[in-house]
Amino acid sequence: MTKSYSLSILLYFLTLGVASAQVKIDDNISTIERIPNSNALLDLSSVRRGLLFPRLSLTSTTNPAPLSQHERGMVVYNLANQGDITPGIYYNNGINWLKVPERNGNDITYNEETNILRFITEDNEAVSVDLKAINAFTTSNGVKKNKNDIQLGGPLTGPTSITTSASNTFALEGLIKDYHATQESIVVMNESNVLKKASAVAPLFFYCPSVVLPLSGNLNGNGQLEVNLYEIYKSQFGSPLVSSNPSESLPSYLAQELAYFITYYDTSLFENVSITPSGILAYTIKTGASVTEDSYMNIVFKVIK
Numbered sequence: 001m002t003k004s005y006s007l008s009i010l011l012y013f014l015t016l017g018v019a020s021a022q023v024k025i026d027d028n029i030s031t032i033e034r035i036p037n038s039n040a041l042l043d044l045s046s047v048r049r050g051l052l053f054p055r056l057s058l059t060s061t062t063n064p065a066p067l068s069q070h071e072r073g074m075v076v077y078n079l080a081n082q083g084d085i086t087p088g089i090y091y092n093n094g095i096n097w098l099k100v101p102e103r104n105g106n107d108i109t110y111n112e113e114t115n116i117l118r119f120i121t122e123d124n125e126a127v128s129v130d131l132k133a134i135n136a137f138t139t140s141n142g143v144k145k146n147k148n149d150i151q152l153g154g155p156l157t158g159p160t161s162i163t164t165s166a167s168n169t170f171a172l173e174g175l176i177k178d179y180h181a182t183q184e185s186i187v188v189m190n191e192s193n194v195l196k197k198a199s200a201v202a203p204l205f206f207y208c209p210s211v212v213l214p215l216s217g218n219l220n221g222n223g224q225l226e227v228n229l230y231e232i233y234k235s236q237f238g239s240p241l242v243s244s245n246p247s248e249s250l251p252s253y254l255a256q257e258l259a260y261f262i263t264y265y266d267t268s269l270f271e272n273v274s275i276t277p278s279g280i281l282a283y284t285i286k287t288g289a290s291v292t293e294d295s296y297m298n299i300v301f302k303v304i305k
């Protein structure tokens with residue numbers, strides 16, 4: 001009699017489960033709602049146990065094995081660690097196995113009023129970032145800030161180097177072409193690889209204007225004759241006697257923008273030859289020397305501007 005009663009109750013609940021198409025499984029604890037969720041086919045409730053997915057070993061994300069075929073919506077816990085799979089929960093999208101991402105920290109929170117960003121690291125360390133403080137940083141040494149953008153531009157505040165190589169080159173593109181750069185400048189590099197400004201029409205060097213060197217006259221403290229080559233150059237270039245285009249002028253430099261070189265002089269006539277950084281040529285005439293067709297000097301001005 002008891003067995004029939006129990007069987008009747010079992011059949012009743014089974015019939016109820018089929019009729020409602022909803023099943024609830026719980027720990028039989030009175031504090032848990034016993035009625036299945038109306039949107040759930042299977043409602044699990046427990047404060048002591050969890051849901052244990054089928055544990056098996058997958059072979060790869062593209063191979064359905066050990067299933068006979070890919071089944072969209074299938075969820076398993078993979079035990080294998082091989083190829084492109086590692087242990088963890090995988091679900092099937094009908095084509096491949098996809099692993100459920102594992103989190104390495106708690107959710108990130110952001111307070112719009114304080115601009116504070118907070119998160120917990122995987123080492124359970126609380127981190128707070130003040131985005132206002134980040135936005136308040138300053139720039140220098142050729143870098144400027146335009147709102148939230150960092151841009152090149154501005155004065156350099158210290159020696160700055162950009163290292164290039166045969167494969168990692170540096171180029172400036174989009175420069176305007178100007179074929180009438182009479183007053184413009186170009187960038188040149190010195191022996192130390194430092195970029196400097198130079199006149200766009202300046203030659204690297206030029207010869208000193210023609211000048212007649214005196215063989216006698218007032219001597220300096222060292223007993224030498226002196227000729228101010230720079231002043232002669234400045235006078236001749238500044239006031240040419242004839243010009244094909246009177247509206248044009250010759251470029252001129254300051255004395256300190258030039259270096260002075262003597263590439264040849266008649267050693268049978270001149271001796272004790274020297275020249276100063278300001279362009280003062282000094283020399284003496286050898287006693288008893290005669291003037292010949294070789295009695296001249298070659299003087300070169302190099303632009304160091």
